[in-house]
Amino acid sequence: MGTDYVHGYTESETRRLSDQAGTLAGLLHGGTQYAPGSRVLEVGCGVGAQTVQLLTRSPGITLTAVDISEESLAEAKRRVAGAAPYGQVEWHHGDLHDLPDAEFDHLFVCFVLEHLPDPVEALQKLREHLRPGGTITVVEGDHGSAIYHPRSEDAQVVIECLNRSQADAGGDALIGRRVQPLLTAAGFTAVVTEPRTVYADETLPHLVDGFTRKTFIAMVGSVRDRSIATGLSTPDAWARGIRDLERTAEPGGTFHYTFFKGVGVR
Template sequence: MGTDYVHGYTPAETRRLADQAGTLADLLHGGTTYPAGSRVLEAGCGVGAQTVQLVTRSPGIELVSVDVSEESLAQAKARVAVHAPEATVDWRHADLHDLRDEKFDHVFVCFVLEHLVDPGKALVGLRDLLKPGGTITVIEGDHGSAIYHPRSTQAQAAVDCLVDLQAEAGGDSLIGRRLQPLLEQAGYDDVHVEPRTVYADETLPELVDGFTRKTFIAMVESVRERSIAAGRRTEAEWDAGIRDLEKTAEPGGTFHYTFFKGVGRT
């Protein structure tokens, strides 16, 4: 079901995911809580950055967290043990198709569809795992929504490398803009999608550091070697693009990005 994880399974990427989850916790998880006793599936838990938010915001849920990477699952277990030691999570090393005989009250999917070759098929499969009246919550970004100052063609070329490489790997880093039709076409009812916007400038230093630097720029930097090896940018061009992107996190710089959060029912 999946595709090549374009950011790589590296310590730097693990730190980036943790920084992202912590910085954007209220923005992304606001409005999402599940009643105690609910059986919840976290589809694609990765290193557990979002798992911590789920178990702390909805204590008492029966959470099943699934991922195809054994290494990521090990990190997720360790993260939850430190940050939510009271939580009980049923960890599964599995593809989503392996859960076909199970049923859940709710499904939570965050930053997963963008990496799938066929996200629509994945959503249909997840719908089949939901009990009648169950809900799915999906959160995705859209790199095309990045608006920043000062504007730079070199910086934009670096961002475009990430978008293009993810597309070549079978994913879609612009998927946020099509979340509503994907959910509708997968057969969900009462679909509602809303933007969750993050904006950072020097008056918001926590967002500048946590999002602009440690989330977005770090994400772009994760494809440096791939971009250069593929001949998309020379080393000098890449470094110039990152330098220009870093100016958006300096005094006088600004950065804007939109996530999309969708909810549907069965």
């Protein structure tokens, strides 16, 4: 099950993923800790930004990290080298139709379902690799939850360009609100989903820089060329929208976004 990764496999995207993982580590991973010796499967590990968090927060686990991109796996191996003493890591190049032939105690899926055309099918496939009583943790964002000041129609247009680009690539930029029904439809039980909200203003400069600028605005910026090439925007309109979006990271600006974290049991 392949995917057109709408943000691209670039150095700037690698930096964005790293900034995002570091800035939001406590927000996204809070409450997730696996016992030593647990067999954990991370699907769509990308460049290893979340892999490091899993290893350092759950020392002693045996982690299998899977990604469809060989380039991303190579970067993940370099990034995780320093965290490897915390646990054992096995790397696997493949997609959801080519997962390791093993049974796991826990599955961790972060920012993956948003890129897939049929997330229920993907979750059902993953469920087959989970032992009875094992858990799955799913983390997804929802770009429709972006609330910001100053409000700007031009800024909203470039956000919608991101949403449209992801939809055209077969994904769903608003999938966060669907985490609970998706897990339930895939056959998981005891599903508990909760919002994880990030809010940034000038009194929280680490979040303004790490999230508003380096995560969200950078994510929108990753689809500039695609949006212009497909006629969703023009160079002038894009420049206006990004400039207005950048004002939310300046003094007097605010930005709010919600992630959704769901846990289910096989």
